[in-house]
Amino acid sequence: MxxxxxxxxxxxxEDEGTPVSVKIRERVRAAGRRFHANDNIAEFIEPxxxxxxxxxxxxxxxxxxxxxxxxxxxxxxxAATARRVAKMYLKExxxxxxxxxxxxxxxPNAERLNELMIVGPITxxxxxxxxxxxxxxxxxxxxxxxxxxxxxxxxxYARLAExxxxxxxxxxxxxxQLADLIQEKTKPDGLAIVMEATHYCMAWRGxxxxxxxxxxxxxxxxFLKDMNLRRExxxxxxxK
Numbered sequence: 001m002x003x004x005x006x007x008x009x010x011x012x013x014e015d016e017g018t019p020v021s022v023k024i025r026e027r028v029r030a031a032g033r034r035f036h037a038n039d040n041i042a043e044f045i046e047p048x049x050x051x052x053x054x055x056x057x058x059x060x061x062x063x064x065x066x067x068x069x070x071x072x073x074x075x076x077x078x079a080a081t082a083r084r085v086a087k088m089y090l091k092e093x094x095x096x097x098x099x100x101x102x103x104x105x106x107x108p109n110a111e112r113l114n115e116l117m118i119v120g121p122i123t124x125x126x127x128x129x130x131x132x133x134x135x136x137x138x139x140x141x142x143x144x145x146x147x148x149x150x151x152x153x154x155x156x157y158a159r160l161a162e163x164x165x166x167x168x169x170x171x172x173x174x175x176x177q178l179a180d181l182i183q184e185k186t187k188p189d190g191l192a193i194v195m196e197a198t199h200y201c202m203a204w205r206g207x208x209x210x211x212x213x214x215x216x217x218x219x220x221x222x223f224l225k226d227m228n229l230r231r232e233x234x235x236x237x238x239x240k
Contacts, residue, residue, distance in 0.1 A: 024053070038170070042098055094166060096165065117145065123138050128168065128201045129168040133201040135171060135199050135200070137214075143188045144189045149187055152186060160178065171199070172216055190220060190222035190229065192233050196215045197214055
């Protein structure tokens, strides 16, 4: 069937009524890939589809507000809330699901650096997969390079962290995902990550405890084998 001139190039009259979310989901399934909350699905989104997905989410978010008995027609404060929330989810707080990884320039370790390097604290913002409440905290990254390690700029660690954290996450899984990504990019002898965060699903709801934080870590390579190196890394992280 020939494309209609009034529809996007990849759309025919036959699939005009198919929601874009269904098309994306079908591509992911056809590739045998999963699409959990903390997965990136950017490779399955075709040009122009993110805007159409935003339109779809905005319509469904309007339905949610209506079901909560919020008068979005008469209340000027919520008249555009549905679209604002849709844009926030797709392009801001959960943008790490829908865009490709940030470009990272890698350099060879020309000076054969082999001393412990620590980056942090890096402020991270995410949301828990259970309630979509904010998870806000900081993390530290320790890298033990070798002569074959790829060197990346300090700001690039923050960009990679933002990309991973910009999805509905569980903190324990998020740190592992970030470790996998940095290890793939830099190939160090050792990698260590410590993250400390406040979970607003606990501070804003539930027990409403604002003081509790979650701290977890991932240790790879020589950080697992060398207790002194691990101790040095942890000692160099500020306690406050």
